[in-house]
Amino acid sequence: MKKYALLVLFAGLTLTSCDTATLPSSVSEVQGNWELQAFELNDGSTIAVPNPEKFTARFNADDSLQLTVDCNRCNGSYEANGNNLTIEPLMACTLAYCGDDSLDSTYMAALGSISRYARQGQELLIDYADGTMRFNLN
Numbered sequence: 001m002k003k004y005a006l007l008v009l010f011a012g013l014t015l016t017s018c019d020t021a022t023l024p025s026s027v028s029e030v031q032g033n034w035e036l037q038a039f040e041l042n043d044g045s046t047i048a049v050p051n052p053e054k055f056t057a058r059f060n061a062d063d064s065l066q067l068t069v070d071c072n073r074c075n076g077s078y079e080a081n082g083n084n085l086t087i088e089p090l091m092a093c094t095l096a097y098c099g100d101d102s103l104d105s106t107y108m109a110a111l112g113s114i115s116r117y118a119r120q121g122q123e124l125l126i127d128y129a130d131g132t133m134r135f136n137l138n
Contacts, residue, residue, distance in 0.1 A: 028080040029119040033058045034135035039106065041131040047103070055107055057135065067091070069107055070098040085117045085126065 036055035039047040049055050056068040059078055065087060067074040076091030089112065098104045113129035124135040 028059070030059045030078075030080045030085060030117055030124065031061055032124075033138045034124050035138045036107065036133055036135050038134045039103075039110065039131060040134060047106070049103060052136070053138075055103065056138065057111075065091075067093075067111070069093070070102045070104040071096045072098065072104060080117070083116045083118060085114055087111055087114060 034057045035052035036049050036057070037052055038049055041047065054068060054070045058066040059080070060066075063077050063079060065074075065076050065078045067076075072094045074091045074093035076088040078085065078087045110126075110128040110130065110133055114133075115127050115129075117124060117126045119125075122137040124137070126133045126135065
């Protein structure tokens with residue numbers, strides 16, 4: 001009887017010690033390395049990104065985030081809860097001037113007002129205050 005009780009206790013401890021954050025069903029669909037393709041604005045217009053490789057977002061499994069913002073780089077963290085997405089407002093970023101035609105300030109402003117995301121295959125759509133950012137998986 002003691003052996004049976006110890007076996008049940010051991011099985012219970014084993015089950016409760018599992019880290020549910022690593023289960024495949026809880027992996028966020030936002031994770032991956034994404035290149036920004038376009039800003040689709042609420043007024044129906046679209047701003048195409050001429051060099052998507054200069055505007056990237058890498059969402060990691062540990063909730064860290066690395067951005068390429070034209071000629072700058074940023075590091076921070078994010079939280080994905082269901083389809084809701086938030087980015088840490090204080091990110092460590094380089095502050096180089098990327099030129100008058102750069103979309104760097106547009107990209108950073110959009111990231112500062114994101115609300116939710118949807119993944120459609122190799123595409124990631126992130127809603128923000130002025131519209132939707134469209135990314136492709138890299």
